Amino acid sequence: MAQTVKINVTVNGEQVEREVEPRLLLSDFIRHDLGLTGTHVGCEHGLCGACTILMDGEAVRSCTIFAVQADGHELQTVESLGTPDNLHPIQQAFIEKHALQCGFCTPGFLMTLVDYLGDNPNPTEEEIREAIDGNFCRCTGYFNIIEAVKLAAEKMASH
Amino acid sequence: MKPAPFEYYAPTSVEEALATLQNLGYDGKVLAGGQSLIPAMNFRMARPAALVDLNKIKELFYIKPTDDGGLAIGTMTRDSVVEKDPLVAERFPIVPYVVKHIAHPQIRNRGTFGGAIAHADPAAQIPALSVALQARFLVRKQGGERWVNAEEFFMGPFMTVLEPEEMLAEVALPPMAKGSGASYQQVSRQKGGYAQAAVISVVVVDENKRCKDARVVLFSVGETPILSQAARKILMGNLPTPEAIAEVAEKISKEEVDPGTDIHGTAEYRRHLVKVLVRRGLTEAFERAK
Ligand SMILES: Cc1cc2nc3c(=O)[nH]c(=O)nc-3n(C[C@H](O)[C@H](O)[C@H](O)COP(=O)(O)OP(=O)(O)OC[C@H]3O[C@@H](n4cnc5c(N)ncnc54)[C@H](O)[C@@H]3O)c2cc1C
Ligand code: FES
Ligand code: FES
Numbered sequence: 123m124a125q126t127v128k129i130n131v132t133v134n135g136e137q138v139e140r141e142v143e144p145r146l147l148l149s150d151f152i153r154h155d156l157g158l159t160g161t162h163v164g165c166e167h168g169l170c171g172a173c174t175i176l177m178d179g180e181a182v183r184s185c186t187i188f189a190v191q192a193d194g195h196e197l198q199t200v201e202s203l204g205t206p207d208n209l210h211p212i213q214q215a216f217i218e219k220h221a222l223q224c225g226f227c228t229p230g231f232l233m234t235l236v237d238y239l240g241d242n243p244n245p246t247e248e249e250i251r252e253a254i255d256g257n258f259c260r261c262t263g264y265f266n267i268i269e270a271v272k273l274a275a276e277k278m279a280s281h
Numbered sequence: 282m283k284p285a286p287f288e289y290y291a292p293t294s295v296e297e298a299l300a301t302l303q304n305l306g307y308d309g310k311v312l313a314g315g316q317s318l319i320p321a322m323n324f325r326m327a328r329p330a331a332l333v334d335l336n337k338i339k340e341l342f343y344i345k346p347t348d349d350g351g352l353a354i355g356t357m358t359r360d361s362v363v364e365k366d367p368l369v370a371e372r373f374p375i376v377p378y379v380v381k382h383i384a385h386p387q388i389r390n391r392g393t394f395g396g397a398i399a400h401a402d403p404a405a406q407i408p409a410l411s412v413a414l415q416a417r418f419l420v421r422k423q424g425g426e427r428w429v430n431a432e433e434f435f436m437g438p439f440m441t442v443l444e445p446e447e448m449l450a451e452v453a454l455p456p457m458a459k460g461s462g463a464s465y466q467q468v469s470r471q472k473g474g475y476a477q478a479a480v481i482s483v484v485v486v487d488e489n490k491r492c493k494d495a496r497v498v499l500f501s502v503g504e505t506p507i508l509s510q511a512a513r514k515i516l517m518g519n520l521p522t523p524e525a526i527a528e529v530a531e532k533i534s535k536e537e538v539d540p541g542t543d544i545h546g547t548a549e550y551r552r553h554l555v556k557v558l559v560r561r562g563l564t565e566a567f568e569r570a571k
Contacts, residue, residue: 124286144289144332147323166283167320174387180361181387186319190289191336234387255472256385 129193134202142189149173151189152199160200160229171257174230175199181237200229211277212236221270223261231257231267239275284322288331295340295421295450298333303423303446305331311448313357313396316388341450344368350456356395356449363394373414373454375463379406379481385473395449403438404475409506411452413481413498419451435505460493461485462570466558470545476501477546478554482562486570492516497559499533502540502551509533521567530559
């Protein structure tokens with residue numbers, strides 16, 4: 123029998139308790155065990171940023187953390203951001219600036235930016251480029267994403 | 282499931298971790314930030330039989346000032362913490378500047394200062410930085426410990442003097458000498474990408490602006506960080522004129538580095554980068570020296 127470990131995690135404000143094998147990746151735990159498929163999986167080796175979530179408020183790659191390591195920690199996935207009727211300002215800005223095409227990369231960008239704009243409410247364009255340098259988008263060419271971040275920063279300032 | 286199965290240990294104290302490593306011997310592997318180890322396990326390039334996770338050991342996360350003006354950094358201190366720490370910025374301004382070049386923000390939130398050293402990737406910044414700053418490493422095992430100089434720690438690509446039952450516990454940075462200046466220069470294909478060639482220069486000048494010491498460390502152009510002998514030979518005791526700096530750059534690029542060819546660039550191109558980066562780096566370091 124493979125070893126399993128009991129973990130207690132807070133996911134989007136809800137307490138969950140599960141038995142997991144130590145080799146289970148946090149990204150697979152979130153998608154398969156919890157059914158939260160908003161977190162996307164691209165490369166599974168830390169390169170693309172699609173799987174970015176918040177752990178204790180900080181943006182991290184969920185594909186390079188084991189689920190057992192989340193024990194006792196607080197996670198936020200893209201599902202925590204907004205609802206279709208009440209979008210988060212960053213989500214709204216992505217729509218208005220046409221910052222997504224296929225949308226595969228979008229959850230990773232959003233979670234990276236929630237963390238970043240929380241600490242840096244008024245970034246320069248250069249700083250925005252640095253903040254998203256760990257997220258790949260194969261569709262947009264990034265320009266509209268940068269425009270969306272600027273707009274999101276404005277929206278969040280006036281909130 | 283991507284990684285192969287392994288036994289998982291999550292000790293909460295250093296003593297417990299050391300005892301576990303001692304028991305496991307060659308089967309045990311330390312898990313720090315996991316930003317290199319977990320990708321390798323996802324590919325099954327690494328298949329450790331057991332992991333000893335250090336993330337629950339609170340006593341390994343710290344940045345402490347030392348009385349001599351240096352710093353002691355616990356091995357599990359995240360890169361992003363080092364990058365933003367005011368004391369680090371005050372005592373070693375070069376450190377946050379270099380750390381910012383490692384990977385991406387999300388990776389620096391997990392990756393650890395000591396983990397990068399233990400990993401000994403020839404393209405990694407922190408091993409070279411530790412050689413340039415004359416860091417000393419506290420290595421512990423059950424019932425014993427030793428201090429190793431950064432210069433003697435790296436044996437080859439991904440190879441160090443660490444034994445399987447040992448753990449890197451602390452990185453000690455001695456204070457920067459009076460009259461010192463530092464510079465970091467790298468070229469990479471994109472922001473956050475591994476450097477194709479890079480150099481960290483730390484110089485010291487006397488009151489007459491003559492060079493008292495020059496530690497020029499190249500990386501990504503050989504099997505380990507390379508501390509230049511030529512820089513010291515040519516510069517020590519002399520004024521760092523543009524001619525002298527050019528001579529150092531020429532000599533290092535011809536004789537002291539051993540770059541390879543890969544899809545990102547040829548060996549010849551990397552030698553050229555070394556020459557340009559050493560010249561820029563030494564010029565900037567001497568300008569900053571005070
Ligand atoms: C997309 C991507 C880009 C990256 N780009 C860069 C880059 O540009 N520059 C760069 O330098 N790095 C880069 N990295 C690597 C990253 O910085 C790693 O965090 C770092 O190299 C290893 O640190 P870690 O704490 O994650 O160690 P881990 O991955 O946990 O461990 C790495 C190795 O070191 C051993 N180890 C770790 N800590 C100890 C210890 N205390 N005692 C004994 N052994 C130990 C482990 O057993 C393992 O073999 C990148 C990683 C990714 C995924
Ligand atoms: S899936 Fe995690 S970084 Fe690509
Ligand atoms: S919108 Fe398709 S990858 Fe970014």
